[in-house]
Amino acid sequence: MKTAYVIAANGSEEIETIAPLDFLRRAGADARLIGLDTKEPVLSHGVTVVCDGVLDEVCGTLPDLLVLPGGLKGAANISASDTLREMAARQLKENRLLGAICATPAHALAKWGLTAGRSWTCYPGCEAAGESVRQERVVVDGNLITARGPGVSLEFAAALVRALCGTDAAEQLVSGTLTLIR
Amino acid sequence: MKTAYVIAANGSEEIETIAPLDFLRRAGADARLIGLDTKEPVLSHGVTVVCDGVLDEVCGTLPDLLVLPGGLKGAANISASDTLREMAARQLKENRLLGAICATPAHALAKWGLTAGRSWTCYPGCEAAGESVRQERVVVDGNLITARGPGVSLEFAAALVRALCGTDAAEQLVSGTLTLIR
Numbered sequence: 001m002k003t004a005y006v007i008a009a010n011g012s013e014e015i016e017t018i019a020p021l022d023f024l025r026r027a028g029a030d031a032r033l034i035g036l037d038t039k040e041p042v043l044s045h046g047v048t049v050v051c052d053g054v055l056d057e058v059c060g061t062l063p064d065l066l067v068l069p070g071g072l073k074g075a076a077n078i079s080a081s082d083t084l085r086e087m088a089a090r091q092l093k094e095n096r097l098l099g100a101i102c103a104t105p106a107h108a109l110a111k112w113g114l115t116a117g118r119s120w121t122c123y124p125g126c127e128a129a130g131e132s133v134r135q136e137r138v139v140v141d142g143n144l145i146t147a148r149g150p151g152v153s154l155e156f157a158a159a160l161v162r163a164l165c166g167t168d169a170a171e172q173l174v175s176g177t178l179t180l181i182r
Numbered sequence: 183m184k185t186a187y188v189i190a191a192n193g194s195e196e197i198e199t200i201a202p203l204d205f206l207r208r209a210g211a212d213a214r215l216i217g218l219d220t221k222e223p224v225l226s227h228g229v230t231v232v233c234d235g236v237l238d239e240v241c242g243t244l245p246d247l248l249v250l251p252g253g254l255k256g257a258a259n260i261s262a263s264d265t266l267r268e269m270a271a272r273q274l275k276e277n278r279l280l281g282a283i284c285a286t287p288a289h290a291l292a293k294w295g296l297t298a299g300r301s302w303t304c305y306p307g308c309e310a311a312g313e314s315v316r317q318e319r320v321v322v323d324g325n326l327i328t329a330r331g332p333g334v335s336l337e338f339a340a341a342l343v344r345a346l347c348g349t350d351a352a353e354q355l356v357s358g359t360l361t362l363i364r
Contacts, residue, residue, distance in 0.1 A: 022196045025227045045207045048232035151361030179333030
C-alpha cells in the first residue's frame with residue numbers, strides 16, 4: 001500500500017491540509033496526518049485537529065509521498081524545520097513524491113534550494129524577487145507537485161492521487177467526488 | 183457580526199465540514215464548529231477535530247446560518263437528531279439561512295419535510311424515488327442552500343459566504359483563495 005504523510009503545523013491552512021488527506025484515503029493510500037511538533041496543532045483558522053502521530057516518531061521512514069500544506073504561519077513553521085528540509089530533499093533525490101501548496105513552495109521549498117531547475121508554482125506574490133514561477137493552478141514536474149492556494153486544494157489533492165495511485169484512481173476519485181478540474 | 187454553526191457529527195465528511203468553516207471565518211463571520219454529540223467527533227475518513235462546543239450547549243440560540251455537512255454516516259447521525267430537525271425547521275421558517283450538502287439534503291432535510299416546494303440538490307442518487315432534485319452543483323432557493331458532494335465543497339462554502347456576508351465578501355473570498363466556480 002502506498003504511504004503518505006500530510007504534515008500539519010500550527011498555522012497550516014485547514015483545507016490545504018485536510019483535502020489531500022481525505023482524497024488520498026479515498027483512493028486507498030495509507031495517508032497519515034503528522035503533526036510537525038505537536039499532536040494537536042491549531043490550524044490557520046483556529047481548527048484543532050488530532051494527528052495520527054508527530055514528525056519525530058516517523059521521520060526515520062520516508063513515505064511514498066510527503067505533503068506540505070500552506071498557510072503563512074504554517075509555511076514559516078515548516079520552513080524552520082531541519083527535519084522536514086532533510087526529508088523533502090531526500091524525497092526529491094530518491095524519486096519519491098513531494099507536494100506543496102500556497103506559501104510553502106516559495107517559503108520552504110525554494111528557500112531550501114529544492115525548486116532550482118524545476119517548474120513550480122505558489123500563491124501569487126509569495127515567490128521571491130527574481131524567482132520565476134508558473135501561472136498554472138497545479139504544476140507537476142516529475143516528482144514535485146505544487147499548487148497555488150486554498151481554492152486549488154481539491155485539484156491539488158486530485159493531482160497527488162494521480163501521482164501516487166495512478167490515473168484510473170484519480171479519475172474515479174474526481175468523478176465520485178464531483179471535483180471540478182479546469 | 184454574523185453567526186454560523188457548522189455541525190460536525192461522527193462520520194461527517196471532512197472537506198464538507200472544514201471548507202464552510204474556513205471560508206466563513208475568512209469572510210469575518212463568527213463561525214463555530216459544533217459537535218453533534220461529542221466535542222471530538224471522528225469524521226468520515228478518520229480525522230478527529232476538536233469542536234468549539236457541542237449542540238446541547240448552543241441549541242437555545244439560532245445562528246444566522248446553520249450548516250449541515252454530508253458523509254453517509256454523518257448524514258444519518260444528523261437525521262436522527264430531533265434537536266437539529268427543530269433547529270433546521272426554525273431556520274427556514276424564521277428566514278435564517280440553512281445549508282446542507284451531499285447526502286444530508288436528501289437523508290435529513292427531505293426526510294424532515296423541509297424540501298417540499300423548494301428547489302434543491304444532493305449527491306446524485308441520494309434522493310428518494312419520486313423526489314425531483316436539480317442537477318446544478320449548488321442550488322440557492324431563498325434561504326436554503328444545497329450542494330452535491332465533497333468536490334463541490336469550495337463552491338458551496340463560497341455560496342454560504344455570499345448568502346451570509348454579501349456579494350462583495352464572496353467575490354473577495356473567491357478571488358483571494360483562487361476558488362474555481364463553474
